[in-house]
Amino acid sequence: MAIKDDVENQEIGSHAGGVQEPLILAKKNQTYDDTRKGNPRMAYFSTFVAVCGSFAFGTCAGYSSPTQSAIRSDLSLTLAEYSVFGSILTFGAMIGAITGGPIADFIGRKGAMRTASGFCVAGWLAIYFAEGPWPLDIGRLASGYGMGAFSYVVPIFIAEIAPKELRGVMTAVNQLMICTGVSVWFIIGNVLSWRALALMGLIPCAVLLSGLFLIPESPRWLAKRGRTKDFEAALQKLRGEDADISEEAAEIEDYIETLERLPKAKVLDLFQRRYLRAVIIGVGLMVFQQFGGINGIVFYVATIFEEAGFSSSIGTITYAILQVVVTAIAAALVDRAGRKPLILVSAVGLVMGCLLTAVSFYLKVHDLAAQAVPILAVSGILLYIGSFSIGMGAVPWVVMSEIFPINVKGVAGGFATLVNWFGAWAVSYTFNYLMSWSSYGTFILYAAINAAAIFFVIGVVPETKGKTLEQIQAAINS
Known part of the structure; x- marks a missing residue:
């Protein structure tokens, strides 16, 4: 009890300091809002x-x-x-x-x-x-x-x-x-x-x-472990010495106190009604991210270019540069455009990229318009990787990190990541077999899966831009 009381007293003192400090700084012509923001x-x-x-x-x-x-x-x-x-x-x-x-x-x-x-x-x-x-x-x-x-x-x-x-x-x-x-x-x-x-x-x-x-360690993890003093110190360090963290700290603590009343989550608990929508969103995005063909294309992109009659070295270097540039653009846009619009734009581009590549291989198989085959294949693959990088590559991980309550985040996040890696293995393992079956049919299949992703995102995935983790989870479970 002595330790608990000491922690509580320190917590009260911390909050009290958070109230006094802006008032003192206001005397130096600094506003409360500017002080509160701190420097992250x-x-x-x-x-x-x-x-x-x-x-x-x-x-x-x-x-x-x-x-x-x-x-x-x-x-x-x-x-x-x-x-x-x-x-x-x-x-x-x-x-x-x-x-x-x-x-x-x-x-x-x-x-x-x-x-x-x-x-x-x-x-x-x-x-x-x-x-x-x-x-x-x-x-x-x-x-x-x-x-x-x-x-x-x-x-x-x-x-x-x-x-x-x-x-x-x-x-x-x-x-x-x-x-x-x-x-x-x-x-x-x-x-x-x-x-x-x-x-x-x-x-x-x-x-x-x-x-x-x-x-510092994650403040939310520290709060979950009951390390109140370390939680506040970590949050203050992350937000800046001058930031007022009282409101954010109180919100996190209140949310975790509510979650602590719940029993420890197991894998089967993820299928309870209170978590089911979040699980469907997280796992669904991982399924579409992988089964849309990304790992087959990444692992064998040089082979794809060679089969299409294009220089594999030039194609691979162009691919690598484009991937980084577009992913950087997506990172800058994710908090402006929002998660959902980026995934939708990405999925549409993936469908188009797959169809262009499918057309190129169809022409090659049937000995039609031979000069157009390399151009269509390169255009299709570059459109595919550019589209994947703008949304479907990064945003599912952003959404996955936001939607699960902290009491099931370990189990749910691990399960969603397992599904992702199973999809990565399945696609990379089957890609060569599919290409042997039908080169253009492979990309038509991927196009169909990416088209299904569009309907999934429209109907199931919420927009999480500008919301706290606690607000997101409350909205999902409402």
Whole structure:
């Protein structure tokens, strides 16, 4: 009781200070509103540190494409052995998705990022020292685990530390850095050896691990754990020394007190009526994001260009640059245009990109308009990746980080991320089989799935722009 009373007294003193400080500053001709806003520099820096994990994610995803021929040649791997190496990444990511949420809830968001970094470091070192397929696969599995954990904890951490008016753009930086990591590895993978490229993968992990010592833990997680003093200190640090955090702190604490009365969530609890709509939104967006074909196209884009009769190196570099540029534009727009409009524009572009690519392969198969085939294929693929980057790539992760109540966020976020990674594996595994069945039919199938996404977003997905996490969850469950 003595400890509790001391915490309460400190809390009251903190709130009292929050009231007095603006009055004192007002005497110096500063307004209450200006004081209240503070300076969220620490929130920006914390986001930068966290998205080093997103960049590490991208380096893992972008590693296999430029290194395929060199690794197969140096280690005498068969195509089947290299296929295992490439695809086992997604199995590791699925495990990371399953366990990343509970780990983040148990040891904190920073602890989960440290764990993910440790797996990535171990994975890169195993790949670097590999002399055969087994160490190579073990390293790939470990780095995949880190990817899966990062894919959950980074957007969650950013959403929980960001001011509501900046949450969309700050969370969208997660996808921007993933795309940047993929693109940079695509490009430098043509210059560096595969072992040197593996060592380069240690750099973002080192930056992240160092930066975690300098940033605060998620205030919402601290509040959930009952660490009131640390919660207020972290929130004050994130909002700036001069910010009045009393209103935001009270809202978070009131919401968490309500949630604490609820029993601890399990996977089956996600299908209760109170959580079902949020689960449908989160899982549905992940399904459409992956089954629309993105990983098949990313993993085999060079092959697609080659089959269409276009230079794979020029096409791949153009693809990589476009992906980063458009994702950066999307990050700037997500808090202005809103989540829902960006996803809808993205889905329409994905349909058109798939149809253009389908037409190009149809013409090739039937020996029609041969000169138009490369132009249509390149236009279709670039339109596809540009459209994906403007909305469907980043925004589902932003929405997923916003819609789940904190008492089920670990379980629900882990489940949605698991679905995402299962979709990534399914699409990347089946892509070559589908292309063998029908090259143009493959892209017609993806076009149909992306068309279904349009109706799903219109009918089910809410707009979350400019709302606090607590307001979003109240609206979903109303």
